[in-house]
Amino acid sequence: MNTSFLLFALLNPLFALLAAPLYMALIRKVKAYAQGRRGPSLFQVYYDLRKLLQKEAVYSPTSSWIMRFTPYLNLSTLLVCSLFVPLVFVPEPAGGIGNIIVFLYLLALERFFTALGGLDAGSAFGGMGSSRSMSLAAVIEPTMVVAFAALAFVLKSLNLHQMFALNAGTILPISPTLVLVSISLFIILIVETGRLPVDNPATHLELTMINEAMILEQTGTNLALLELAHALKQFLLMGILINTILPVGLSTEIDAGKIAVSAFLFLLKAGLLAIIIGLFESALAKMRLFRLPAFYVMAFFFSALTILIEVFA
Amino acid sequence: MIRYYLLVMGIFLALGLIPRSHRLMNALAAGNGLLHLVMSCIALLMLDLPVKLGASLYLDHLNLYVELITALGFSAAAFYARGYTDSLMETGELDPKNLKTFYLAFNLLLVTSTVALFSDNLALFWIFAELTTVCAAMLVAILSARENIDAALKYVFIVSGAMLFAFLGLVFLFTLSEQTLGEGTLNWTVLAVHASEFSPALLLASFTFTFIGFGAKAGVAPFHTWLPDAYARAPSVSAILSGLMQNLGIYGIIRMYALLRESSAAPQASSILIAAGVFSIALASFSMLQQRNLKRLIAFSSVEHMGLLLIGIGVGTPLALFWVLYYMLIHVLVKETLLFSAGILHRQYRSNMRENMKDVFKLQPRAAWCLILGSIAIVGMPPFPLFPAKFFILLESAAISPYLTLAVLFMLILAAASFANFLLKAFSKVTAEEENEKEEHRHITGTSAGTGGAVKENSTGKAAYEKSRLPGQYLVKNGMRVPTIFMLALALALGFYFPDSLKDLLDAIILELGYV
Amino acid sequence: MLEALVYGAIAALISGTVLPLLYRSKNTRKTSFGLSLLSSILLLGFAGALLYTGKEPVFPPIRYLPGLDFTLVADRLSAGFILLIAAVVPGVSIYSVEYVEHAKSEAGKNLQTALTNLFILAMLMVVLAGNMVIFLIFWEIMSLSSLLLVLHDYSSEENKKAGFFYFVMTNISTAFLFVGFISLFRLTGSADFGPLEYSASELALPFLSLFIGFGVKAGLVPFHKWLPYAHPAAPSSVSALMSGVMLKVAVYGFLRFLLSVFTPELWWGVLIITAGSLSALFGVIYALKENDIKRLLAYSSIENIGIIFTGIGLYVIFKVEGLESLALLSLAGACFHAFNHALFKSLLFLCAGSIVHATGTRKIEAFGGLVKTMPATTALFMIGSVSIAALPPTNGFAGELLLYQAFFQSFAVTDPLLTVFLITALSSFALTGALAAALFVKLFGITCLALPRSEKSRLAEEVQKPMLIGPAVPAALCILAGLFSKQLLSFAGWEIEFPDLLLLGLLLGLIYAALFLIIRSKETSPARISETWGCGIPTLAPHMEYSSAGFSEPLVMIFKNIYRTKIVHKAEYHDKQESLFKNGNVEIRLLRFFEEYLYIPPARAIESFSKYVSSLQNGKLDSYILYAFLAVIVLIIATGGFV
């Protein structure tokens, strides 16, 4: 454990935690504009979170400790995850933190307990959400793994820190195949954060929901934690995508100035990505549940292609 | 020498006709078996083998070994016979007047087969082997039921008919020796010395014909057809049929093959043996699958094992023969265990059919476990010694083709499955009482909801059951139980420990037969 | 010294087998399980010492058969699997002390105790066996003792079928092993597992036979069908042993052969990975549809065996490609996953046994709400589910992580075709992992959470102490083996680049604690309990909950090509021309592909052929003489033809 990593361990999660809700709001804003509305304030998510944190929690009489356990676990998992994705600078890797597979499975851990939480209360909606979420996760998993494998293969490491250290400092990605991977990563981002055309986070019809259905029973503080975890997840996935396709300005040294520049640039790049996501969402309608695998296959195709091209090259 | 033996035995058998009590007759039979057992042991230890006794008796390791197995099987069967025949007489299946005939034929069987084994002259062997057929047929026919006569008829017609062909083979052999040596002979010892000089074509022909006869005696398919009927019908005698008659046939085949081994016709003879072996195994295992009659199942299993032995002989390597000989011993031990247990179950249920067996673990737990363990042993599962024997015979057979081994193994699976199927179906039937107990148990261990009513129902159910109970438990006499358990224990012990003396004996046999 | 430990363990197990056969009492049963516990402690010491020091013990050969000694061998591979046995047995022994008392009769209880000990002994001896014959002998004893345990409740029709099926399959396995060993024996002239330096064409037959033989026993697709039958039939403690250890013993056998081969072929690896991936995928897909808790776990075992074989296949491929470090990584992954699966599967089976005992049913649809009635069992069950779903930082994750690492680095292989193959295998592997997570969300969620779905489940009571302490042992080991996976691997001598899960676990725990404390300290009002909103219904009822079948429905839809259904019409008519309809029914049946296409047709063919053959033995003397006559003619022709 070196100083570089300790500093990173302090800065990176904090940065992610603070910035993540902003992009939830930004995407909503973009969507609102696309629909010709003004939309809520960019800080609306922060307000919501504060309000929820002050509220009492209400539990169903049928629920168990799973329901109480899940929100805390989810947020702590994602906080650990935030150690895996370098946002402000790339530290020296330490103790296997940054391993891409561990990252993947930390997300799985979060999903597992969210799904259990959905089943806990015994309401039909929660069960439905869990069932759908786990099913879709199962189908997207090969794509995610292959995409990450492609990433690892192109960037010659299993550790996200080492990968991005290799990629950092250039304006464009070091290999053109990274563009292909990025397309996959973008689709994964859409799927994992439950956005259109996979899921509709803004709907009011329970039957079309996936993610929201699982946390329907959650209230107050717990809901706040879950929302925050969700935002964090989106932010981290965005971070991976950005570091892959547009690594410009990512610092590899501990230098106050450089870190500041790198963080600022990241906020800008994330903003750009959020706008793209927003526009993308606005342009698409929700797909039927059982047509989604075809959508994932596209991402799978690009990732597999990446590996093949790299092997041929 | 042979005359002295026959004289002594004749007096002995005549003695057997005097006593009136069953106990004495049985003791004489058992004594007869033990006498042969002891004598062959003594001969094995004291004599400088091989040795010629008189003009026509010849003792070497092989026939002493087979005699040892025979006498062992016979003694066990003799001990077992008392309880069994008693029970047969109680139920009127055996006429007490026939008891003397029964024991006469029983003892005669051992005497004739002993002479057959020890005779140096092939023709003598042939004749005494035929005589064993007569004795065995008498034993099969002794029960008052007419189907026994039917079974005996089948036995006589098929085995004697086939043995006639064996005689043709002997004539061939005699002609051959006459042509080659100038003077015809049918003595093993002489033939064995000159076998390599004989015309291979004629030698092969004589082998084929003798194989027909001895194969029928051993129960090799398709001459095995008498066997299931005889096994199913014969009383405890079927144990000696397997322990004695079948080994006699195999003994003849081993001798004949040993003659041929030196000749250029050996590969053809091997092919015949292996083909017959595979055919036997296939036929037996497929027949076993549908079998609902326990004794017929065991009979088919005998056919299957004969097939395996033929393959072992046909492979023709010393190692294979070594394990074939070992296999013969174990097969007798295990087969007798099975048949004895089946006999006890037959006494219990008065039937060999699967459908009629019920509550086996309650009524005859020992016989049931003997049958289970015996089945485990007979399908060649460790720790029973058939397993290594099977392994090594198949190991040698893989020299011909590994696919042959695989095919044989698959048929052996069928045989094993048949035993499993039979035992599962026969032993799993329990009467209502046990069902009730189960229900009760569930009530007690499960949730404590409303047990009062259930218990009452159970008690009334039990009372009703007591009335409709099956015919009471058949009390197994020690004379029946001891040989059963003894044979099984012996087999099990051999599975853990292979005595040095046995190894030396088997090695000596192989050496004498001109292998290596 | 090391040898003494093994001898002690064997002696303990033998006396544990014999004792209950001699005296029928509760105390002997307790002593017997105590002895198996003792043996596992001794074995733990033995395996640990061997793995740590790397010093192999020397067992003097015992004279057994002419030309064949009774030899025992323990090297690092065997030590690894002995460790596995020693890790599973304590939990099972403690659990069985109480569990076995639920058997029907006094004799049955003792028999079960004795056979359990014999079963453990046989598995241990298979791993220790020094040559093929000894291996086969104990292999058969292992099968036999487990068969008798499967048949413990022999009066039930279903169990009888299961037992018969198991018996046949295990015999098929042995038959292939026979052929494999025999062809090896013929090649080397010795029964020892020596190093094999023969050309691949000579080794093809032994390889294929052994692969099928061990594959049947391990439950590889398409030879897996016996597992879902045998496991539910066996007592749960035995299922734990069968699934946890016996399948691994088959893996051990296969590895024992594979590691002695100097130069495997590429197609071996491809075949192994294909079989492994298919098993993993089919196992989990069938498990998703399953509604019987023990059968579900059995299918899940098939999945995990598939994962282990995938690792072995990777090992072969890397070995052929000359990538030694990756080969080592995959091998370590396979072995470690085997170890892990032993732990969490035995844990799950023990918990399932408790649940089945408490509720009296195996139907998942009848459970629910156990988290309240059986809190301790549920907690243990949770640990098992998390581990088997391969979630960090448990051991299940650690094992899969090794394989993922091997996969991710495998693209250094230069052959493009192989690359495509590996990508396919990787994606199937990933799919399996995610489906397994879904499966255990379903299993745990439907079984333990929400409202009880039946009266039995509502009235379930927590089981007695031994049945809690038993599974607690593997549960603790699951977590410890996960957290200390890096340390364990280096202890076992595998220096592999591997993330420190202890650090990860600590981080997770610390952050969780911190979050919890912060939020709780700021909490103003206590939590309120109130009805769930259910679209206006007054109270939530069990039948409104998501059911097991409902949960897996989306996946069933997605994989509808695999779960093919068949519509079966059965109609009766009044007349022969089938024009006047009397009555009938139509049902939709799940097409059990392997059963209907792979198992039933040959079984039917064998049956009808055997019927034909036994009809030849028709009791008529005429026919018998005819057969003899024909045989004589054939023999005459054959003999004449030879001349």
Add this chain to the structure above:
Amino acid sequence: MIDPLFLEGIIKVLFVFVLISAGLIISTRNLSSALTTYTIQSFLLAAVSFLLYLIDGKGQLLLLACLTLASKVILIPYFVSRIEEKIKIGRDLHFAYLEPTPSLLLSIGLILLSYTFLSRVFEGLPLSKLFFFGAVIGLSLTLMGMLVMFSRKKVVTKALGYLSMENGVLMFGLFVTELPFIIEVLIILDLIILVLLTTILAVGMDSSIEEYRQKFRELQIWTGVESR
């Protein structure tokens, strides 16, 4: 002294008669005529034996001829005819698998088979023509006897088939001189078997095996011989 060549000629003629008798046993439906044929066959055998004695001058052959005459021509036919009287069946009308005509055709095939087989087997061995001829006849007689055994339903006829088989073997053995002791015992032995057989027949059978099987099945006295 009679010319050996002439005697051999007679023997060959007798061989043909033996074959004819075998054919008659195969085809006849009348039990008593089958028995008569068997008697004639046995007599022919005795005659052959006697003629051989005239050629070779070996006393054993004469003994054999006498033995055959005593047992096979007189004793056994007497026994069988007694039984035939007892069971009150004059005709065996039922055939299994083969009717008389195909049986006859098949027996031609059997003779051919024996001939080719033996000519191959004896190839290169310095054997007399007569021996070879006898061997062929003997083997075909044995096979034809077996044919009778499986194609006839009545046990009596089966027994005749068995006896005819035995005649074949004996015929074969005649030419292998120096087997006297053995053949002696063989005949005695066969007689024993025959006696056993006939007693069983007398006790157990008043009709063919199949029929009494049927009767018992109807009475349900025994279960278990059949698998179903």
